[in-house]
Amino acid sequence: MSPSPMTRAATQTAATGTGIAMPSLSDLCRSVLDSNREKIAIQKPDVALRKLELILTSALELSNGKGFQAMSLRDLSRASGISMGGLYQYFDSKTTLLKMILSGVSGAVEGALADPPPEVEADPRAHLLWLIDTHVRLTEQMLPWFTFSYMEAKNFPLAERRAAIDSEALTESYFANVIARGIASGAFAGSTSPLMPALIKPLLQEWYVKRAKYRRRGVTIETYIATVQQMVLDATGAKALETPPGG
Amino acid sequence: MSPSPMTRAATQTAATGTGIAMPSLSDLCRSVLDSNREKIAIQKPDVALRKLELILTSALELSNGKGFQAMSLRDLSRASGISMGGLYQYFDSKTTLLKMILSGVSGAVEGALADPPPEVEADPRAHLLWLIDTHVRLTEQMLPWFTFSYMEAKNFPLAERRAAIDSEALTESYFANVIARGIASGAFAGSTSPLMPALIKPLLQEWYVKRAKYRRRGVTIETYIATVQQMVLDATGAKALETPPGG
DNA sequence: ACTGATAAAGCGAGCGTTCGCTCGGAAACG
């Protein structure tokens, strides 16, 4: 098995200090396995999990390189070392494989963003910064998954496309809610644009969509997070961070 | 010929007051035709132009609906009313068709952003606002072209992918240059993040990538432009606009 | 500990279909 960007990830905690655990590759595959149990013919869970990791890792690598549509199942068979017939014991169609990856992404987003730590939730300003931090770190952890989900979204079958839009709307609502609370409590300016929640999203997506660019330029994830946080604070009329990223 | 988002566009001037003309569909196809003359077997220019418009319009519509890869040339033949053999007198491979669309986009971007009116270029602040305004209006005018270019970028052959990255880097450099000049002249804060030019881009792309969302929500292009302009001014430490968008 | 039966998992040639693309001839034009 060739080294992948995900394999290094154990069930580790991100350096945000809030104690939210990021899902490891095994966690993701287990969740995918559980929610597609009826489509998977393999009985022994540990065998299924190991091979599913192989399949999904290879599928993400190939898809992110040439596109899901252009990735043939023969490509996937070769890359994963599993025969054509073997692959079809883990999904009943190529579309199901796509759905599996999507379910992993949307599940992880909800799992990570839905339950902020109590001390953060109490303060809209801290909550907003936490959402930005957690989202960027989650996408970093699951980079191939998010690039896949983002880039292939438009080729989804209709049902999956709707699901993707809903998932995005949900994420946006997290930001909308916290900003609304912040305005109500006086932490954010009342003149904050109603478009603000929608405009935060592309700033978060930028990190994983153009990941190679920032790696090439030597921009660290901490710098990126701090910059976006500062930009959002500026736009919401909140006070500056203690450590301005531009200095 | 079915009505398309582009057909309404004559060679009209955007409402920015700066007098920069946006390219019409005919302009675009003519430029594509000129730069691919050797690949196109048709001799009479007016015939070639009319059919090329048909082909490109249909290709954009189909590709933006199901993806370029998934659009078969038989689909394109049916949609454009031109036979398979007929299509191949306008390009020698499907990849060439893709390149044609890309060249139209990158050409239009450079044509629109490279030469700001003199009175705008003199003032970094006005120049920055003009870049945002012009870029968003250009993408609105050429919506199917930009959606195509953005969504299909990662499936390009390697040479075209590099060209797309270069084109994006060029756009970013326009913002980088004007911000650098603004900092030098004191119009923008020296603490402005060096990431700022890179972060403006996704805010501009958001408009056409999620165009349907903003249409559904009734967000006008003027509101969107003003909001992004305000956000960038906030982040660069410049003074506020006369008419804040949030009020 | 070994064996043989039963089930689980793995395999890849082959099926029907569709793809990008070609080419010889018909149609339209000047």
Next chain:
DNA sequence: CGTTTCCGAGCGAACGCTCGCTTTATCAGT
């Protein structure tokens, strides 16, 4: 009548997917 434009059946290749078979794992019974 020569030239330009248009046409669509047909080519080889590659696609998603299947299925009969082999290999491997499991575990009584001796």
